[in-house]
Amino acid sequence: xxxxxxxxxxxxxxxxxxxxxxYDIAKAFTADIGEFWNANHSQIYPLLKRLETAGLxxxxxxxxxxxxxxxxxxxxxxxxxxLSDWLHEPTTELTASKDEFVLKLYFVQNADDPMLQPMLTExxxxxxxxxxxxxxxxxxxxxxxxxxxxxxxxFLILQHAIEREQGYxxxxxxxLAQKTLRAAAARNHL
Amino acid sequence: xxxxxxxxxxxxxxxxxxxxxxYDIAKAFTADIGEFWNANHSQIYPLLKRLETAGLxxxxxxxxxxxxxxxxxxxxxxxxxxLSDWLHEPTTELTASKDEFVLKLYFVQNADDPMLQPMLTExxxxxxxxxxxxxxxxxxxxxxxxxxxxxxxxFLILQHAIEREQGYxxxxxxxLAQKTLRAAAARNHL
DNA sequence: TTTAATCATGTATATAATTACATGTTTTAA
DNA sequence: TTAAAACATGTAATTATATACATGATTAAA
Numbered sequence: 438x439x440x441x442x443x444x445x446x447x448x449x450x451x452x453x454x455x456x457x458x459x460y461d462i463a464k465a466f467t468a469d470i471g472e473f474w475n476a477n478h479s480q481i482y483p484l485l486k487r488l489e490t491a492g493l494x495x496x497x498x499x500x501x502x503x504x505x506x507x508x509x510x511x512x513x514x515x516x517x518x519x520l521s522d523w524l525h526e527p528t529t530e531l532t533a534s535k536d537e538f539v540l541k542l543y544f545v546q547n548a549d550d551p552m553l554q555p556m557l558t559e560x561x562x563x564x565x566x567x568x569x570x571x572x573x574x575x576x577x578x579x580x581x582x583x584x585x586x587x588x589x590x591x592f593l594i595l596q597h598a599i600e601r602e603q604g605y606x607x608x609x610x611x612x613l614a615q616k617t618l619r620a621a622a623a624r625n626h627l
Numbered sequence: 628x629x630x631x632x633x634x635x636x637x638x639x640x641x642x643x644x645x646x647x648x649x650y651d652i653a654k655a656f657t658a659d660i661g662e663f664w665n666a667n668h669s670q671i672y673p674l675l676k677r678l679e680t681a682g683l684x685x686x687x688x689x690x691x692x693x694x695x696x697x698x699x700x701x702x703x704x705x706x707x708x709x710l711s712d713w714l715h716e717p718t719t720e721l722t723a724s725k726d727e728f729v730l731k732l733y734f735v736q737n738a739d740d741p742m743l744q745p746m747l748t749e750x751x752x753x754x755x756x757x758x759x760x761x762x763x764x765x766x767x768x769x770x771x772x773x774x775x776x777x778x779x780x781x782f783l784i785l786q787h788a789i790e791r792e793q794g795y796x797x798x799x800x801x802x803l804a805q806k807t808l809r810a811a812a813a814r815n816h817l
Numbered sequence: 818t819t820t821a822a823t824c825a826t827g828t829a830t831a832t833a834a835t836t837a838c839a840t841g842t843t844t845t846a847a
Numbered sequence: 848t849t850a851a852a853a854c855a856t857g858t859a860a861t862t863a864t865a866t867a868c869a870t871g872a873t874t875a876a877a
Binding site: 443446447450453454469470471472473474475520523524525527528529530531532533534535536537538539540541542543544545546547548549550552553556559560563564567585586587588589590591593594596597600601604605607608612 | 659
C-alpha cells in the first residue's frame, strides 16, 4: 500500500456535504482541497466505482441537456458511518513533509555556498506568492463573521496555511538577512 | 509517474558526502532525513541497482567478518553532475502538505462539534512532542557554534522544522483557547 | 455560426511506494 | 553460551498516483 487511501475519505467527506459528480470531485482538488491535497480524475473515477461496489456510495443518472449523462453520487448510511469512524479515530501519524526545497537544502553543507542565495531568494518569492494567494482566499471566503463558525474547519485550516506560509517566508527572509550580515563581516575582516 | 523520483537525489546526495551501503542509506531515513522524508529498504536496494546501471554510482564489495559481504556505494562523476544539476535547478513546485489531521478538520463544519476539542487536544500533544524531539536534536547536533556553518543546510532545516512545529502547536493551542472562550460566553447567555 | 472552453467520464501505462516475505551474518548483552 | 538485537541484502505483491490516451456533449464567446 502506497498510502492509507485517504482519497477515499476525501470523497466520502465531500459527499457528506453535497451530492457530487466525479467531475465535481476532481474540480474540488483544483479549488479548496487543492491547497493541501491533490488527486486526478483518473484516480477518482475508478475509486468511485470501488466505493459504490463496497456500498459506501450510490449514484443516480442525471441528464444534462439532450444526451450527456452525469453520475451524481451520494453517501449511503454505510459510507456515512465509515466517514464518521475516520473522523473520530485519532490521527497519530505526523506525515513527513516531503518538501523538495528542504531536501536540497539538506545537501548544502557550506554556509558560504554561492548557490544558497539564489535558492533562498527564489523560494521566498514562491512562498510569498502562495501567502498572498491564501490571504486573498481568506478574504473572499471568510470576510463575513458568520461564515467563520459555519465552515469552521475550512476557516481553521486556511488560517493555519497562512500562518505556515508566513513562518516559511520569515525563515527564508531571516536566513537571507543573516547571509548578508555574514558577508559584510567577512569583507571587514579582509 | 507517482512522483519525480526524489529518492534518487537523496541517494546521490548522501553518497556525495560519504560512501555508504544500502543499509546505511535506509538507516538515514530513521535518523536525520526521516524528519522530512521517508523510504524503505525495499525501495532503496532496487534503486541502487538502477542507479549503478545508469552509471551514476558504483560499488565495492567489502567483507564484514568472515562471510558478510557489504556493498559500499560511491558516487561517479556522472552521478555528481546529476546531483549538482538537481541542486542548481529551481524548485518551483510547492508540494501539497497531505496532513491527515488538516484533512479531517476540513470536514468539520460546525465550530461547536463535540469532537473538535479532543481532536485538537490530541494533535497539540503530538506536535508538542515532535517539537520537543526536534529541539533535543538541535541541541545535540548544533550546540557548538562551529557546527552551524559546517552542516549549514541541516542546521537550517532543523531550525525551520522547529519553527513549523512551534507554529502548528500555537495554532492548535489558540484554537482550543478560543473554543473555551466561546463556550463560556455561550453559558453566560443562557 | 463556428470555435474554444468547459463539462463529463472513462481506460492504459508507467512509476512510486508500502507491506510482507525471505534469508543469513555479526555483535552485544544476559 | 546462547539468545536477542542489529547488520546486511534482497524479492514479491499490492496499492497509489501521475501522465497520457480517448471520446463526446454542452455552453459561452468571438
